[in-house]
Amino acid sequence: MTIAELREKLNCLYEDGAGAVAYFILKIENQLCIRMVDIKNEFLDDLKTCYLNSLTTSIMNTEDARVEELQLLQISVADQRDNALYEYDLEDIPDEFAFFNTIAQDGEQQIFSSNNDSLKDLFGYVIAVGTNQNKALLFKKHFTTSYFSPEKFCIFESDHRFTKLEKPMIRLDTNFEMLYVDGTIVIKKLDTLEKYAGFHDVIKREATVSVQAITEADIVDNAEVLRDMVDEVSFARKLTKTAKGSPVLGKIPTPAIINFVKNHPKLKDKIKLTQDERKLHLDTKESKKQFLKMLNDDYLRSELTQAYYDSLAKDTLTVEEQGGE
Structure with missing residues (x-):
């Protein structure tokens, strides 16, 4: 609606x-x-x-x-x-x-x-x-x-x-x-x-499904650590969003994600890589939060100024607004 x-x-x-x-x-x-x-x-x-x-x-x-x-x-x-x-x-x-x-x-x-x-x-x-x-x-x-x-x-x-x-x-x-x-x-x-306690139970179940989706994507070497935060409702809701509407998960190849993290001015200091640099490693609460923000494509870069932004609202432009036919 x-x-x-x-x-x-x-x-x-x-x-x-x-x-x-x-x-x-x-x-x-x-x-x-x-x-x-x-x-x-x-x-x-x-x-x-x-x-x-x-x-x-x-x-x-x-x-x-x-x-x-x-x-x-x-x-x-x-x-x-x-x-x-x-x-x-x-x-x-x-x-x-x-x-x-x-x-x-x-x-x-x-x-x-x-x-x-x-x-x-x-x-x-x-x-x-x-x-x-x-x-x-x-x-x-x-x-x-x-x-x-x-x-x-x-x-x-x-x-x-x-x-x-x-x-x-x-x-x-x-x-x-x-x-x-x-x-x-x-x-x-x-x-x-x-x-509402009932919503807590619903969102935790949805978040658990999201953790499974991240595990199957094989982007992180220790995806099970995300389960530790499922009881935190605000984090669980972010996990739910990841599985339901991530523009990254299952759509962007893992090497491209690794390269993005390695070269991003903020993420390179927040999220670690495995020794062979083939997967991400989440070892802190902050790294988990930043990982979800990355999966939700919250980190953008201006084509005009080349500046980096952390943006929640990413409303997709219509064809007309993009200048298409």
Whole structure:
């Protein structure tokens, strides 16, 4: 999906007839449970407006230069650029995200009741905006700072007089973290995704496949050392990107890679070669990181100035932009 396609799908949310429904995601004994939230009809339009405004500000308002330049990248090849959204394109989906599909397929869920449920179990909440045929689900992780307990003697103003809060209360934050639309999960920030234990397991499995691909490519004499860093989520995600979209691995001959490392002003001091100079040898954490950056072709050289650059974003030019026909 492109950012233009995402915006097109979200446009229908602004049409007449669109509404809003709120859901609490409770975590009870490590199991996630969905509860529909019964909100007075007079406040539902306000709820919809708040979340549509959040969508407009962060994704839809192309008159804002930063929003207009927003990109949608696949999570499997994410490069952590600042101004981007991320489409979850891995086949393995964490159990913690199952509520998206459940709500999308069947909006009618058990109603939250303080007699049977507790706000202390709140994991997050979903606001569904749109119609039965076209809707988006906006998810926000709940944090304890948004929970107000009567035991803390919370007060609020009522008819010009402050009164004590008698029941637990939460504050809904319209700054959503994930979006589900037309079967696709879109993440606003990668570090948000890394907070979920389920994603850790998924990305570690993907990273292990990447290590195997590097081993089979026979570029490194000790590729097994990469397995030592699979438990580090940010490194594991870089490994996943390597297997999914490396422009080097399996495409550039090993002698050319060796020659590149030997002559690069930075890499020649970071990555060692074997004694016969036929393979690379990774002996430090830094050498492993630089090796992955090299496989992802992050090291570029300007044709104009001949200067070397470390570049995350390497957006391929179209034929027209390259000057072709």
